[in-house]
Amino acid sequence: MAVSERGPRERMVFSAAQLIRRNGVTATGMRDVAAHADAPRGSLRHYFPGGKEQLVNEAVAWAGRYAAKRVDRFLAELPEPSPGRLFAAMVRQWTDEFETAGFASGCPVVAATVDWADSTDSTRAAAAAAFAGWSRPVARALTGMGVPAERAEPLATLMISALEGAIVIARAERDVRALTTVARELAPLLDGAATRRA
Amino acid sequence: MAVSERGPRERMVFSAAQLIRRNGVTATGMRDVAAHADAPRGSLRHYFPGGKEQLVNEAVAWAGRYAAKRVDRFLAELPEPSPGRLFAAMVRQWTDEFETAGFASGCPVVAATVDWADSTDSTRAAAAAAFAGWSRPVARALTGMGVPAERAEPLATLMISALEGAIVIARAERDVRALTTVARELAPLLDGAATRRA
DNA sequence: CACCGCTTATGACAGTCGTCATAATAGGGC
DNA sequence: GCCCTATTATGACGACTGTCATAAGCGGTG
Numbered sequence: 001m002a003v004s005e006r007g008p009r010e011r012m013v014f015s016a017a018q019l020i021r022r023n024g025v026t027a028t029g030m031r032d033v034a035a036h037a038d039a040p041r042g043s044l045r046h047y048f049p050g051g052k053e054q055l056v057n058e059a060v061a062w063a064g065r066y067a068a069k070r071v072d073r074f075l076a077e078l079p080e081p082s083p084g085r086l087f088a089a090m091v092r093q094w095t096d097e098f099e100t101a102g103f104a105s106g107c108p109v110v111a112a113t114v115d116w117a118d119s120t121d122s123t124r125a126a127a128a129a130a131f132a133g134w135s136r137p138v139a140r141a142l143t144g145m146g147v148p149a150e151r152a153e154p155l156a157t158l159m160i161s162a163l164e165g166a167i168v169i170a171r172a173e174r175d176v177r178a179l180t181t182v183a184r185e186l187a188p189l190l191d192g193a194a195t196r197r198a
Numbered sequence: 199m200a201v202s203e204r205g206p207r208e209r210m211v212f213s214a215a216q217l218i219r220r221n222g223v224t225a226t227g228m229r230d231v232a233a234h235a236d237a238p239r240g241s242l243r244h245y246f247p248g249g250k251e252q253l254v255n256e257a258v259a260w261a262g263r264y265a266a267k268r269v270d271r272f273l274a275e276l277p278e279p280s281p282g283r284l285f286a287a288m289v290r291q292w293t294d295e296f297e298t299a300g301f302a303s304g305c306p307v308v309a310a311t312v313d314w315a316d317s318t319d320s321t322r323a324a325a326a327a328a329f330a331g332w333s334r335p336v337a338r339a340l341t342g343m344g345v346p347a348e349r350a351e352p353l354a355t356l357m358i359s360a361l362e363g364a365i366v367i368a369r370a371e372r373d374v375r376a377l378t379t380v381a382r383e384l385a386p387l388l389d390g391a392a393t394r395r396a
Numbered sequence: 397c398a399c400c401g402c403t404t405a406t407g408a409c410a411g412t413c414g415t416c417a418t419a420a421t422a423g424g425g426c
Numbered sequence: 427g428c429c430c431t432a433t434t435a436t437g438a439c440g441a442c443t444g445t446c447a448t449a450a451g452c453g454g455t456g
Contacts, residue, residue, distance in 0.1 A: 024312055024313025026224035040404050041404085046404075118221060128372070161362075161367060163359075165358065168363075169358065169359060172322055172326040185353060185355075186356065189384075189387045229414095238434050239436090241434060401455100402452085404449100406448085407448090408447085409446075415438105416439080418435100421433080421434070424430095426429085
């Protein structure tokens, strides 16, 4: 999670995502976001005239783009790509974070869905878009590994579902066990769907 | 979700779970809980001297027991039990709810983990216990279907992870697609782990 | 210099939160 | 009748929340 040296606006979006994935949306105040971003409180209204709703939606969208980009990077870094290994890399990102930074933070998109989706429909739509934008590169990577086109999208959904669920369980248990388990158990199924790799 | 005619205390725990799974923990006020349970506000302190923390923890524990009991019921209702069919029944409970009651509510344990776990450790522990108490009957059911003992617990973790993740995605998308997808894609893997059924 | 936007500062608004102190009610045992 | 306990009622407390109105700073351009 590189802290970019961009302007205060981007820093606030980034900070909002960080605070949301740690404490949830409702528990994250706008004043907290400004403080976390070292941004002046007076700028909040200026950059986000749509209020908290806009800030949250942009944070969710940012998280979705981030996850999508990570998939492409994982794919590029795999010496011998396979669906199971891609999933293992996605899981490892989380086990690494949990083991080095603790279990305080989860996925911001999940947090937004769980505690804002019902009240604020635009945030629900942003979360849906984030999941879709994340699923797309995963499915594309699967087809590139020889997974038949009609199974790529379902398997991408399965991967993201299992990952997100395991993240929540791992946070509750303060143990990466659930994450390593789903990676191990799902690998044969995923690799079995790839006819042959390049 | 049978509304039991029990005393106000149990009604409040039940209502807390309902409100939490819809709006999250932080957004659920104690006054809301009392109102939703048709319980007098003055009873809150009396029955839950530990305050909101105690109420939330009991709601999470209640949800965990509920989920565990459902697993046993699903198992008893399956004409020809198999791991894949048990998972399909667990998924169907959610597709049914979403299609009849809308996508407003998710899993209370997830909600508590996502937006309370970091600040209140007793709630995190309650969520971990709920997941464990839910996973146990699933694993037991799997062994009863011929799944080797050493694979039963990992597969139960995979099932619950995929289910919880798909619930979140389904809520975001307002579509049960993710749920039906994980049920379909996971069935061969689950059934393949059962050597032979009785 | 004045002028002008883009930013930032500051304080107040009404509302809600969890918590608490206090007191009034009920209902059964005697 | 009285008393004791369990339950409920009520109002207030301080600390937040998101939002807003108003005005100040600030860096260029004319």
